[in-house]
Amino acid sequence: MGQPAGANFDPETIALLKRILVEAEQSLPVVARSSEVSVCLASGILTAAADGERDPERLRSAGLREIDRRIVRFGSSWID
Numbered sequence: 314m315g316q317p318a319g320a321n322f323d324p325e326t327i328a329l330l331k332r333i334l335v336e337a338e339q340s341l342p343v344v345a346r347s348s349e350v351s352v353c354l355a356s357g358i359l360t361a362a363a364d365g366e367r368d369p370e371r372l373r374s375a376g377l378r379e380i381d382r383r384i385v386r387f388g389s390s391w392i393d
Contacts, residue, residue: 320363333358333369337376353380 322330337354338346357379358372366372 320359322362326362326367329367329369330358330362330372333372334376337373340373340377350380 334351334355337358338351341350354376357376360379361372361375366375
């Protein structure tokens with residue numbers, strides 16, 4: 314996968330990526346939201362976008378996959 318650090322995005326793409334990040338964050342249970350999770354989501358979204366992905370659902374999935382392995386759910390509690 315490409316590295317987001319070298320990517321350049323036009324204003325429309327930046328608006329799309331911001332919207333996807335917010336939607337991905339809001340799709341998580343409140344107890345699972347944190348700054349670390351937001352960074353993981355953003356990293357996955359930006360990496361996919363740097364590889365040329367622009368489909369909103371695929372971008373969202375890329376972000377969620379990035380945190381998927383970091384969060385394990387046990388009953389109603391979430392842990393890292």
